[in-house]
Amino acid sequence: MDKLNLMNSFVHVAELKSYTAAAAKLNKTKALMSTHVRQLEEVLDIRLISRSTRGFMLTEAGMSYYHQARKIIDEISELEAGLLEGEQQMAGRLRLSVPNTFGERVMMGFMGEFMQRYPKMNIEVMLADQFVDLINQGFDLAIRIGLLQDSTMIAKEIGQSKTVVVASRKLLGDGEFHSPDDLKGMPMIFDTNLRGERQRWTCYNDQQEYVLDLRPAVYINSASASAQLACSGVGFALCPYFAVKEYLEAGQLELVLPEYQFGYAPIHAVYPNRQQLSVRARQFINEFAEYLKQEDE
16 A cells, blocks of 8 residues: 555645545546545544535644645655756746735846846746735745735745835934834824734834834835835835835935834745646745845845
8 A cells, every 4th residue: 555645645635625626636536535535544543534514624633644744745746856956957937926016126136137047937927915826826936925824835934024114304304213102193104015003013122012103194005105105204114124225225215213123024935835846936936045145144
C-alpha cells in the first residue's frame, strides 16, 4: 500500500472539501478517493473525517494530520522541483496579483531587473487592493501585505513593510509634535485598507503602548491617495513607508513622531499549492524576497 498516495488523496479532499473536486484535481475517480481516505484511516487507526448527511468536516485528529501531511508533501515537491530547476528554462507565462501602490512603488523596480535577466518570461500583473480568487481567476501567485485571513493557500513571508505617520509642513506649521498627546484632535487621513479602529492609531516607544486620538477627516482605500492628500495638508496620514518615500525625499512630507514605532506589516507571497508551483514562480518569489531585503539595508 502506497501510504504517500493515500496521504496525497486525503490532503486534496481536506483542502477542497469535496471528494468529487479532489478526484477531478488528481484525475482519479470519486470512489477511489473515498477508498484512499478510508484505507488511510484504517492504517492510522483514527477517524480523519466526520461524515454526515450535510457533508463532512475534519476531526481534531484529522486537522492535525492534515497539517503534518501537507508539510511532508510540500517538502517532497520542493525536493523534486529543486532537481529539475537546473534543467527547466526560465520562460513562459506568470500571472500575478499585486496591491496597487506597492506594485507601482516597489515591484516595478524589481520587475525591470527581473525581465532583463529572463527575457523569455511573459508576465501579467494585475494591480488591485482587493483580494482575488487565485484558483478561479487563474493567478499563479499574489503579493499581500498585512495579516492574512485563514486560508488553505500557501503563504511565504518575503519581507516587511514599515508603517509611518507623515504630514506636510503646511499642516505642521510651527506646532510641536513630540508625543502622541500632541496630535489629539488633529485631522486624520485613514487608509481603509488598513485594519483596526478607524479613529485611533497605536504606537510604541520603549515597549510602552500609546494611542493617538485623532479626528477623522478623510477615509480612502489607497495608500498612494492618502500620501497625496497628506501632501496637500488635509491631515496626518498613517502609511507604508514605500508609499511616502519619494515625498519625504522631495521635502513634501515630514515624518511625525519618528522615535515611535507604528508597526511593521508582513509581506507575503501567496499561492494555491506548492506542489504545483512552477520553477519560474518559485524563482520570482526567491529573487523578489532578496530584492526586498536589499531595499531595507
